[in-house]
Amino acid sequence: MSDTAQTIRPTLNRHVDFARRSLLISIWFAILTFPIMVMRADVAARSIVWRWSNLVWVIAGTFVGSWIWRVALERKKNGGGNPSGPGSRGIAAVRARIAILTRQRHFTLGSFIVLAVVIGIFPFAGGMWQTNVMITALLYVVLGLGLNIIIGLGGMLHIGYIAFYALGAYSYALLNQQFGLNFWMALPVGALIGGVASLLIGIPVLRLRGDYLAIVTLAFAEITRLVLENWADVTGGTAGIRSIPRPTIPGMRMTLPQTTVFIYFTMIALVVFTIFVVRRLENSRIGRQFVAMKEDVIAAQAMGVNVAKTKLTALGLGGVWAGMAGVVFAARTTFINPASFSVWESIIVLCTVVLGGMGSIPGVIVGALVLILVPEYLRAFVQFRMLLFGAILVTMMVFRPGGIIQKRRRAYTISSVEKQQAVTESGDLSIEG
Amino acid sequence: MVLDVRGLTMDFGGLRAVDHVDLQINDGEIVALIGPNGAGKTTFFNCVTGMYTPTAGSVTIQKPGTDPRTITNMRPHLITAQGLARTFQNIRLFPEMTVLENVMIGRDCRLRAGILGAIFRDKRTRAEEEQVVLDAYRALEIVGIGKWANETAKNLPYGAQRKLEIARALATEPFLVLLDEPAAGMNPQETRDLVGLIRRLRSEHNLSIFLIEHDMSLVMTLSERIYVMDYGKLIAVGNPAEVRKNPAVIKAYLGEDVSA
Ligand SMILES: Nc1ncnc2c1ncn2[C@@H]1O[C@H](COP(=O)(O)OP(=O)(O)O)[C@@H](O)[C@H]1O
């Protein structure tokens, strides 16, 4: 009876409130975009064309957008994140389904075979362009998984990651130019250089946290780029280094398409190797140290974790993968210059980690694929790419801060025999208390 | 004597939070450190466990059956490895990790596996990992929260979170446990359980206990000796009966009921 009236009244009030706020925002936005959306200089007639209809669209669009945003935000606040919560049924149901899907992590043999076949056929069915796009995406998968060790597992906000990618690329290019090292010899060397450089940079910033660490690593990436640009005698300066050999199977001559396919499978192998290693790290003492350090540094060191060593381990391991990816990058483009390693690249890698789900391997893979492939296939919208990019990230941060696929902790099984034994050894609990 | 602190002093800028404190704990003793809020108790703990570097003074520990060691200025994780373990006044768990994983972190300083062990998972690493799970589970059973092993730590009820902190400290294999207000926020039943647990830790696990506590009835029933701090200085030491009668203590606690 009055029950429904009581629930309707606040709902109505809320929507009136939403409308008011949305209206204010749309007016503000209209004023902000007035010069670009409404006014247009007609150069020939030396006059200004007033496009008033645009004003209507801007206001209407912003109004509706803002309203939807507010409603969505409120649903989230009302326990929408929790499927059993009192949020709206529709969204909650969808969320629950996603949660179930993402929970079923264990690849069944069937899906594994399908995946393997798709991966195997892709370069032959897709053609050169597709394969090249995929190689780029896979490079970012490796970079994302590597940075994930530092950010997702170690909890250190590192924005200079691309510097180690650059070091890997330049070490192959230079070692090849000067000493004739081939791709396969350069790969471990690049890995080593990336890892050691990351470690060395880590030592002075051990005490820094959060935003401070971010700024310092950002500066480091810029310094690396500037050095590459200005140390022209060695690095070739802005002109970069040309005709870097593509990877080959030693003793075999390959055509360009063959090489592309070969690089593709090299990247697949590298991704698989990375996943293998990161998974093992995660489920080990090292992985536990990472997570503990990320969650509470003070508690971790009080419990006996050597935090300095753990940080350096994460940094060093992360650098290894950037170095390797860099070597592959140099080998597949055959030309590198400092412009390929701008801070923007660091930000993209950071975004793949954040978007996909910090600390979650499938999350980072999905994040990298989405962020690299979607813009490639949406070339038509190239001018809106950055806008779209920003919008997706902001939306993600507000509605699903844990990323697309959130990390779940592992459960351990303890056999009943062992349980019994532990209970006996710990003394009978019912006697005291 | 498991802990011997001499002239410990800690300055924060112009504020002297701990002022020339001498304190000793004997093997197998339960000792309490009490005092009004802001007296410097937590700061004292932080200096002993290496979280802060004291301005002056020395901290020496002696694990039963070994030689004394000075641990002043030693880094916290090394002090923990020496056999001192602590809990925090404001619970500091690893909230997103499971209960069991929290305790497994406590085992960390007793483990040896490195990066290569993690990647190649050799026999020794696997054996070590299996053992860690069991040891951690055992620590959970000691405090009585084994049933929550795979629960996310942040989802535990408050009292259980406090117990988990104790379990995590026990997992480091300490000989001296430092508890910072372990009963804070607990209901009377939980507090009684805690008293039982602390007694058991001493009698069955041969630990010495050093605790900060505001719950006077707990302090008076549990501890053999009590140190009282006020404004960074020690104002009294003695057994519960002596401390209760001490005029300086009564003055410091003016209005508060010491005789509870
Ligand atoms: N890290 C710090 N920096 C500055 N002052 C501190 C710090 N930690 C504690 N203090 C100060 O030292 C005094 C003692 O604090 P604390 O040891 O927490 O007291 P208690 O645990 O006895 O309540 C307080 O005045 C507090 O403000």
Ligand SMILES: [Mg+2]
């Ligand atoms: Mg305190």
